[in-house]
Amino acid sequence: MTDLIIKNGKTVDGNLLSVAMEAGKIKAVSSELNGEADRIIDLKGDYYISAGWIDSHVHCDDDMPIYYDQPDEIGVTKGVTTIIDAGSTGADTIKAFYDHAKHAKTNVYALINISKTGIIAQNELADMEKVQQDAAIEAVTELPQFIVGLKARMSKTVVGDNGYKPLEVAKNLQSKLGDLPLMVHIGSNPPTLSEVLSRLDERDILTHCFNGKENGILDQETKTIKAQAIEAYKRGVRFDVGHGTDSFNFETARYAKQAYLKPHTISTDIYHKNRESGPVYDLATTMEKLLVTGYSLAEIIPMVTQNAAEQFNLSKKGHLRVGFDADITIFKTAEGSKKLVDSNGNEQTTQKLIQPICAIVGGNVYDNGYLSKI
Ligand SMILES: [Zn+2]
Structure with a gap:
């Protein structure tokens, strides 16, 4: 029946x-x-x-001290059926996260932070001792249905004096793990955008792609999309919105659209604070921001369904089939x-x-x- x-x-x-x-x-x-x-x-x-909406960059381990939330508050309550936690936890903490995430009504998956601690402080990659490949491989081997990718936050506040070094280790780790995509966040430099993009391959993900920062894809003086971003996009690097508290800017999104650089996935980088007080609130609001940038609903829905499912090898999700x-x-x-308000206080x-x-x-x-x- x-x-x-x-x-x-x-x-x-x-x-x-x-x-x-x-x-x-x-x-x-x-x-x-x-x-x-x-x-x-x-x-x-x-x-x-x-098909059920997939938010491919969230923070939802409520045991974590900074970026945390309840999965169902950002999931089913907001019309989202699947959420992917983007690196809140690492090898030391991801098993405990799995143990309580599996009780959520929302489907929860995780990208493992290459730092074994996950984001217990802002600078999880400032100490290279925390990047232990064997421990990460062991966690992925133990939880292959839960861990769908890797995460490396490549900005000055996170990496300290290490520059692009953690990214090289992440790529090395990825090569040992087979088909897992790597999501990389950008922010302040070093490392520079060029240093990050030149190390990313087809199907790797650049998140916070439309931030309004000096080290973002928009040249703030000439108001053009930087050549290295266009080159990476054409090579097949996937651009992910990852709105977050600090990382979505209407102007960057608009210039990117004019340059035919479209996001592959729309995600929120949501956690309790930017959910409750904005500027994120939920996935639908982030989708409205792409709508007001000029994307149609028919372009937006695949970015939160089939593109996200394909990106993270969720082979039974993303389509009504x-x-x-x-x-x-x-x-x-x-x-x-x-x-609608972006991360820099601009309104549309x-x-x-x-x-x-x-x-x-x-x-x-x-x-x-x-x-x-x-
Ligand atoms: Zn994030």
Whole structure:
């Protein structure tokens, strides 16, 4: 017996779609479904349906002292079915993180910080003794379903006097681990943007890609995208938004779009403070900021579904396809006027709001009762 059928959802390209689910998987997908099920929800063409949203840069280990949050506060509560913690924990701490993350309603995965301590202080890569490859390999071997990549924060406050050295170790570690992508954060220098980008390969990820910093991809004097950023983008380095408290700037995003440099994934870099007090709030708000930059909904949704799933080898997520995980986000758009603020205090007003109303994870519906009212 089918557990759940969602009927007549709208897709971002304007079609109607119905999805049937059973035992946590998608059983059928069609423009029209008329079978029996334990529960049938008819969206009547009024609401959008997409594969479950994936936020590929968050901080959600609530045992960590600085950047922490509860997975479900940034996950299912916000219409997000899958979150990827980006390096809060390292070899010493990631197993304990897994032990409590697995109880969340939201799917939680992790990128392992190359520093064994994770982010217990801002400068986790200032002491190279903390980068122990054997310990990282052991953790990845033990938790292959949980650890989906590596994380190295490559900015002055994190690396101290070590420059690009931690990145070279990260690349070496990555080569021993096979197919795991490496996410690198940029900020103040050293290391310079060039030193970072020149060491990244196709499918490696540059996060905080639209920050407004001197060492970012936008030349602050000429207001052009730096040649080395264009070159890396063309080589296949993936650009990830990673909004964060300090790392999203409307002007950088706009100039990047003009230079045909698009983000591969939209992520928040959310944790409790920038969720509660802004400027992040949630993934939908970050998506609205890309909308106001000029991206269409049809461009934005793949950046939080299929692109993120493919990036981190989540082979049963990211699409509404038979046999895939029954992870779905239902949302609506509304006309309105909402002030959006970037990490530098610049404001833009969007006339189109993105409002998630339901996250379905493995066939379980999390909607605060909303769907029973429609
Ligand atoms: Zn982060």
